[in-house]
Amino acid sequence: MSEKYSGPDAAQHAATGLSKRQLTTLLGGCVILAAAAWIAEVDPMALLAAGAREQMAAFVAEGIPPETSREYLLGRSLRDGLLWAVVETLAISVVGTTLAVALAVPLGLTSAATVTHRGPLYRNASAGRITVGRGLYHASRTVLSFLRSVPGIVWGFLFVTAIGLGPFAGVLALAVHNAGVLGKLYADFLEDTDPMTTEAVAGSGATRLQAVCHGMVPQVTPTIASYTLYRWECTIRSAAILGFVGAGGVGYYLVITIQRLQYGKLSTAILAVFALVVTSDWLGSRLRTRLG
Amino acid sequence: MLTVDNLEKTYDSGDKALKGVSFEVSGNEIVAIIGPSGAGKSTLVRSINRLTEPTAGRVSLDDTEVTGLDKSALRDVRRDMGMIFQEFNLVERLTVMENILSGRLGYLSTWNAFRRNFPPEDIKRAREILSRVNLEGVENNRADELSGGQRQRVGIARAVIQRPKILLADEPTSALDPDTSREVMSLLTDIAHEDDIPIIINIHEVDLAVDYADRIIGLSDGEIVFNGPPDDLDQAARDEIYRGGESIADREAPSAGSSTDSDDVIAERGD
Numbered sequence: 001m002s003e004k005y006s007g008p009d010a011a012q013h014a015a016t017g018l019s020k021r022q023l024t025t026l027l028g029g030c031v032i033l034a035a036a037a038w039i040a041e042v043d044p045m046a047l048l049a050a051g052a053r054e055q056m057a058a059f060v061a062e063g064i065p066p067e068t069s070r071e072y073l074l075g076r077s078l079r080d081g082l083l084w085a086v087v088e089t090l091a092i093s094v095v096g097t098t099l100a101v102a103l104a105v106p107l108g109l110t111s112a113a114t115v116t117h118r119g120p121l122y123r124n125a126s127a128g129r130i131t132v133g134r135g136l137y138h139a140s141r142t143v144l145s146f147l148r149s150v151p152g153i154v155w156g157f158l159f160v161t162a163i164g165l166g167p168f169a170g171v172l173a174l175a176v177h178n179a180g181v182l183g184k185l186y187a188d189f190l191e192d193t194d195p196m197t198t199e200a201v202a203g204s205g206a207t208r209l210q211a212v213c214h215g216m217v218p219q220v221t222p223t224i225a226s227y228t229l230y231r232w233e234c235t236i237r238s239a240a241i242l243g244f245v246g247a248g249g250v251g252y253y254l255v256i257t258i259q260r261l262q263y264g265k266l267s268t269a270i271l272a273v274f275a276l277v278v279t280s281d282w283l284g285s286r287l288r289t290r291l292g
Numbered sequence: 293m294l295t296v297d298n299l300e301k302t303y304d305s306g307d308k309a310l311k312g313v314s315f316e317v318s319g320n321e322i323v324a325i326i327g328p329s330g331a332g333k334s335t336l337v338r339s340i341n342r343l344t345e346p347t348a349g350r351v352s353l354d355d356t357e358v359t360g361l362d363k364s365a366l367r368d369v370r371r372d373m374g375m376i377f378q379e380f381n382l383v384e385r386l387t388v389m390e391n392i393l394s395g396r397l398g399y400l401s402t403w404n405a406f407r408r409n410f411p412p413e414d415i416k417r418a419r420e421i422l423s424r425v426n427l428e429g430v431e432n433n434r435a436d437e438l439s440g441g442q443r444q445r446v447g448i449a450r451a452v453i454q455r456p457k458i459l460l461a462d463e464p465t466s467a468l469d470p471d472t473s474r475e476v477m478s479l480l481t482d483i484a485h486e487d488d489i490p491i492i493i494n495i496h497e498v499d500l501a502v503d504y505a506d507r508i509i510g511l512s513d514g515e516i517v518f519n520g521p522p523d524d525l526d527q528a529a530r531d532e533i534y535r536g537g538e539s540i541a542d543r544e545a546p547s548a549g550s551s552t553d554s555d556d557v558i559a560e561r562g563d
């Protein structure tokens with residue numbers, strides 16, 4: 001079993017299958033898992049309790065068949081009904097992701113050390129310029145960390161409080177949170193580019209900005225486009241729960257039907273989210289292979 | 293004319309890579325810089341366009357003193373110096389044409405450069421160069437689809453489109469097989485003659501230097517120990533150049549190809 005030779009110990013234990021080190025790792029892992037399970041109050045019996053079984057049976061009984069009335073699906077006006085909410089979720093994710101990219105591009109650039117103060121572009125730079133660049137780098141990295149450490153749903157709550165209920169609050173929530181996620185991704189990719197290529201562009205007399213735009217950025221554009229599309233698939237799922245805090249989309253139907261115990265309507269809403277996620281994943285991966 | 297005067301480079305690590313190097317290059321001379329690994333060859337050519345910042349001494353191109361120029365003046369003078377790299381340093385995901393044209397970026401306004409909006413004469417010139425370096429037909433291929441020899445020819449084209457007053461090449465053939473190396477060397481000599489510009493080439497293989505260069509500069513431990521025509525590079529001179537180098541095995545490992553000349557050096561050194 002043990003493939004890597006790590007001293008005579010490993011050779012000796014090769015026959016029994018586990019080295020001392022592997023055993024320690026395994027044991028340590030088990031202890032951590034047990035502690036985590038205790039903290040998370042894991043209780044398998046809760047699943048089998050009479051009350052739980054009753055509830056689940058009720059959900060299955062009432063949830064099948066899913067509610068498909070015209071009124072539930074289409075509502076009474078254009079901006080009403082479950083289907084509209086699905087469309088709204090999709091729209092929130094598209095606009096939210098686009099805005100996120102618009103924020104993430106400048107922030108990603110100012111968060112990449114190779115753009116702000118390090119590497120071949122700064123070989124002839126003054127100490128003052130490098131200090132300024134480093135300051136900018138740390139400041140925008142901090143902004144990015146903050147943006148992404150606040151979950152989208154919390155941003156949604158804050159924007160609903162600030163600008164009122166509705167899908168635009170959801171758009172802003174997704175934009176801000178994902179700007180943090182994408183900005184960091186862009187910055188890390190930019191820092192990983194080949195410095196020699198950037199140097200070659202700068203060496204022909206291009207400005208720093210030109211060397212960034214035409215030496216550094218084209219090295220990562222396909223990767224960045226592909227990750228952005230992947231992120232868009234994730235925002236569909238986030239957008240689906242933004243309705244919990246009144247920030248638009250199908251999440252409103254999920255939370256309202258749960259609260260009112262309307263399981264037939266709930267299963268329709270769940271199926272709608274499922275269809276939306278499957279479709280966007282399919283579309284996203286198709287687009288990504290085309291970027292290849 | 294390029295003048296290098298008493299150039300020194302001490303790295304932050306304390307390594308003295310250049311210890312007062314002086315020489316001149318003019319006309320359409322092919323100057324090969326040879327020397328053992330760590331002699332300072334790369335440091336020397338990279339100090340000429342200040343990709344590496346020299347610590348003392350002067351570099352001048354015609355009447356411009358390159359050392360001591362401020363940032364924007366340095367950019368201007370860099371347009372006059374084309375550079376060719378061992379690992380080509382192309383933007384792999386851009387096309388051949390886009391890579392070649394990026395040699396003109398230094399001449400564009402910020403906005404036009406941002407949109408890659410090159411004037412028609414640049415594009416026309418790029419097409420001419422494409423045929424000079426024998427890359428017709430692959431101009432729309434991505435650089436990562438090309439062979440090593442083709443990539444280096446893109447690298448050369450990118451430098452040539454700058455209309456430089458001098459070409460600098462840091463081991464342009466080390467990543468190539470012996471036949472391709474010779475093709476690249478003869479392409480470089482053709483360019484020097486047709487465009488009437490000098491070329492400084494760092495090179496590992498002594499026989500390539502002897503075959504293609506008009507003059508050879510031997511660098512050893514940061515100092516010039518030989519400067520003359522290939523015919524003067526006798527055994528004594530070779531011993532002098534390679535005397536202070538690293539272990540021979542290290543030096544010879546990357547160029548196991550056709551470097552018969554340097555093999556002789558090893559034999560005679562008897563290590």
Ligand SMILES: Nc1ncnc2c1ncn2[C@@H]1O[C@H](COP(=O)(O)OP(=O)(O)OP(=O)(O)O)[C@@H](O)[C@H]1O
Pocket residue numbers: 303304305307308309327328329330331332333334335336
């Ligand atoms: N960035 C650097 N930082 C510190 N020391 C360096 C750096 N680059 C080169 N050196 C040192 O400077 C000396 C000269 O290096 P240089 O790369 O110029 O030699 P070279 O002749 O080009 O060698 P090679 O044939 O291996 O390319 C070496 O001792 C090297 O270790």
Ligand SMILES: [Mg+2]
Pocket residue numbers: 333334335463
């Ligand atoms: Mg070198």
